[in-house]
Amino acid sequence: MRGLNECKRSGYNNQNQRVTQITQKNLFSSYTLSILMTLFRAFLCQALALILTLLAAYFLPILHYYPAIFLLCQSTLAVIASQCVGLPRWWRVIHFLFLPCVFVFFMFPVPAWVYFALVVLMTLIFWGTVRGDVPLFLSSDEVALSVIALMEAENVKKFADLGAGIGTVALPVANAFPHVQVDAWERAPIPWLISTLRGKNLANYTVSRRNLFDANFAEYEVIFAFLSPRVMPDIGEQLQTKMRKGTLFISSSFPVPDWTPERILQIHDSSKTLLYCYRIY
């Protein structure tokens, strides 16, 4: 099972409880800390790439004369640095585009509609975030593989990803289990559209652009969610009453307060993600 390490295989012994309690106590701070650490690493990548490119420009005049080559060099180095510090793959796009965009904004008069278009674009990606919804933050490939590995031990007919983003977990699951109906719940328009397009050739994959709380939790044998500490109490309350006995809820990164996980898996990805696996009783 690649990228997966089991913290506790069975039984709710003291150590397992301790992991849960510590995580619950520091829920908000650990989430904020992990986001701040990611942003700090991203900043380091940009800064390092810029310093190296400026140093290179000292020896290579071509970098002085052609801003495009300077920008290409910095962007490429930033992407390499991002890979080296283990930032998730999608950060590479941001690193590649960051300095060229800053350059364009400063060098050319940018019409007001561009700012407006950017605000619209951000709104369509981060739809409910201002209302308190969880922002788009993608799971790693290792998380998807681990969910697939967990599902192999289950008798699953229907699987749901609550807040599926662009299908980072739901799509690999649908590909791995063609006989399992995979429902992705995602209400932010652009992630929903990307997820829909990515899965358009899969007969067992549907994406609903609706509130995840509208899902009929009783239909699923396995439910996966990567949300936030804020919604976990509500999710727990709903799942407890609606999921069937013996079914499985997998929560990435955030435990359900006061629930005891059947197991906690440590994933070997850049975020050292914890998967909390809860059996419904």
Ligand SMILES: C[S@@+](CC[C@H](N)C(=O)[O-])C[C@H]1O[C@@H](n2cnc3c(N)ncnc32)[C@H](O)[C@@H]1O
């Ligand atoms: C942290 S991302 C997780 C994405 C994906 N599941 C993954 O693991 O890569 C959370 C996603 O949930 C979506 N979301 C948040 N609240 C939601 C709600 N109430 N109904 C539907 N989707 C929601 C957000 O738009 C975002 O795309």
